[in-house]
């Protein structure tokens with residue numbers, strides 16, 4: 337006696353979600369099939385639609401459905417400032433402070449050699465090209481204050497300083513070990529104002 | 535600045551999974567779109583296929599792709615014994631002990647008035663009909679030894695005893711508060727052998 341094939345496959349497929357082990361995957365599959373057919377159908381469609389429509393912004397690398405995201409397409413932003421963040425969520429957090437009017441570059445990760453995430457995986461070649469477009473005057477590093485985020489900031493700082501760019505780091509107003517996502521807008525705004533040379 | 539529509543919808547849709555809050559849903563969506571397009575496509579297809587193919591066994595109520603599951607369709611089972619379990623996973627656990635050759639009824643849940651799960655939601659009308667088919671002689675209650683599982687066993691016992699059926703409970707060989715899924719086969723087999731009148 338085993339689970340029917342399509343149920344087994346669903347349980348296996350759910351394990352592609354980060355943090356979902358075999359027991360949670362089984363619980364999720366049972367829940368969807370027993371109590372939430374509507375949710376399951378919606379999730380199936382949402383996955384297919386997102387795969388079909390979401391791409392990376394040609395300028396800043398964040399997720400977008402267009403060629404460029406809304407920030408990059410705007411004519412009201414200060415193109416001499418370039419803020420480097422780890423994820424699209426961090427970009428949204430920065431925007432919520434309403435205290436930054438420059439441009440962004442989204443690494444889509446942070447350096448993590450143990451996980452096989454090196455300079456190439458976080459698109460540092462594209463960042464270098466973007467930052468040396470002749471318009472950008474200052475690069476603000478807003479990676480997390482975790483060990484990996486700090487290492488990433490250090491690496492990027494060396495890389496861009498060598499090209500004669502001014503590079504700054506948002507102030508350590510956030511608690512050490514803290515992540516941008518878990519901090520209030522006011523603290524993050526303060527950290528932005530108090531940025532220091534990197 | 536907001537997430538693109540299809541990304542926002544994916545994050546909302548992921549929240550139909552039990553135990554997934556807004557932050558995990560966002561992390562899952564980013565992970566799938568950034569690092570695992572293959573997994574996302576597979577999950578989308580698996581959800582659609584399972585929704586299309588999985589139904590409930592006409593006899594025991596477990597998940598199956600056929601009219602009847604493999605256990606119910608088998609001619610080698612003892613039809614005088616009916617074992618009541620909470621979930622299809624519990625049925626698989628019972629089968630793994632290789633010490634039960636009777637039939638099953640899967641409640642697909644347990645009584646939980648606070649969550650709005652009453653006798654109807656766990657199909658006690660169908661169980662009553664199934665257990666009084668004239669062939670079943672003994673009903674073995676193998677719900678979990680949690681508060682809700684015990685309450686369910688008590689309720690079902692009253693219901694079926696009133697119909698003159700012999701009703702037993704698997705032995706409390708499992709730790710109090712324990713769940714079938716988290717116990718080894720040997721312990722579960724012992725609990726089955728030592729079942730007592732309910």
Ligand SMILES: [Zn+2]
Pocket residue numbers: 393394395396397398404405406407408409
């Ligand atoms: Zn952009």
Ligand SMILES: [Zn+2]
Pocket residue numbers: 591592593594595596602603604605606607
């Ligand atoms: Zn069956």
